[in-house]
Amino acid sequence: MNKTILITGSSTGLGHLTAKHFAKNGWNVAATMRSPEKETELNKIPNIKVIKLDITQPETIKLAMEESISAFGKIDVIVNNAGIGMYGALELTADTDIDKQYAVNVKGVINVIRTFLPHFREQRAGRFINIGSVMGLSTALPLGSLYNMSKFALEGLTEGLYFELKPLNIDLHLVEPGGFESNFGANITFSKSDTIKDYDIITSKVEATLNAAKKQGATANPMTVVNTIYDLASGKNKNFRTIVGKDAKTVLLLRKVLPIKNFLNLLGKKFTS
Numbered sequence: 001m002n003k004t005i006l007i008t009g010s011s012t013g014l015g016h017l018t019a020k021h022f023a024k025n026g027w028n029v030a031a032t033m034r035s036p037e038k039e040t041e042l043n044k045i046p047n048i049k050v051i052k053l054d055i056t057q058p059e060t061i062k063l064a065m066e067e068s069i070s071a072f073g074k075i076d077v078i079v080n081n082a083g084i085g086m087y088g089a090l091e092l093t094a095d096t097d098i099d100k101q102y103a104v105n106v107k108g109v110i111n112v113i114r115t116f117l118p119h120f121r122e123q124r125a126g127r128f129i130n131i132g133s134v135m136g137l138s139t140a141l142p143l144g145s146l147y148n149m150s151k152f153a154l155e156g157l158t159e160g161l162y163f164e165l166k167p168l169n170i171d172l173h174l175v176e177p178g179g180f181e182s183n184f185g186a187n188i189t190f191s192k193s194d195t196i197k198d199y200d201i202i203t204s205k206v207e208a209t210l211n212a213a214k215k216q217g218a219t220a221n222p223m224t225v226v227n228t229i230y231d232l233a234s235g236k237n238k239n240f241r242t243i244v245g246k247d248a249k250t251v252l253l254l255r256k257v258l259p260i261k262n263f264l265n266l267l268g269k270k271f272t273s
């Protein structure tokens, strides 16, 4: 029987590519997204089922689980991929955006895990692959405190769950990418202010960096991340944490060898002077 993977946030970027790659390799794919009516490519691939799922709405997760199991019999792997980025000086960020960062990147993942655990427990098998970030292990760009917070939280959540899920034969993995081409940059919410000038310099420099990263070819080929997810899902890579991308590896090496303040000052230099 073919294996089945369910991916959240399959409408664009890493999720979309991951869905196509697994389908190409013979897996059944539940490609879930908030607005399946907008999808034009994945629904033409025979072993992909495009299903509505908003990770902030538990009832859609339950329905998506039922639809996937009815289509494919069971789920073997869940990729918690859906995520958003709230950037900007914390003082300038709207309360609603702070809540949204947590609601999607942390509570959304919790919602998905809690919904699928009964299924995984019943079959005494299952694998969660959580898409973290280098920003879950270290700050890597100024004005990312909220995104950092959310991805650090995902690290704690995933590590903390290990003990209770291991005896049930449910595996957990974290993928920690650096910068890879996707819609992530275009989807970032970036807070600015017309009246508070104290953050103007750092805001304009970080914004310029984020804009430069949006250009095609400016960041690395996302298939490296997709291949990492594939190796984890198929059991070839058994690591709990996999760091992906030269930029991520460099940041984490610098963080390891430098005293923290030297590391932070080095990282922040080009954004503050």
Ligand SMILES: NC(=O)c1ccc[n+]([C@@H]2O[C@H](COP(=O)([O-])OP(=O)(O)OC[C@H]3O[C@@H](n4cnc5c(N)ncnc54)[C@H](OP(=O)(O)O)[C@@H]3O)[C@@H](O)[C@H]2O)c1
Binding pocket: 008, 009, 010, 011, 012, 013, 014, 015, 033, 034, 035, 053, 054, 055, 056, 080, 081, 082, 083, 084, 104, 108, 131, 132, 133, 134, 176, 177, 178, 179, 180, 181, 182, 183, 184, 185, 187
């Ligand atoms: N690309 C990178 O450089 C990079 C680096 C490190 C980590 N990551 C992580 O990789 C993951 C995928 O991001 P990406 O780079 O592929 O960015 P992306 O192209 O912006 O994709 C994000 C996906 O998340 C979905 N999403 C947002 N809110 C959702 C919700 N409430 N329920 C379900 N889906 C929701 C989006 O769907 P809609 O189309 O409906 O908005 C979209 O499909 C994220 O967790 C991100 O933090 C990316």
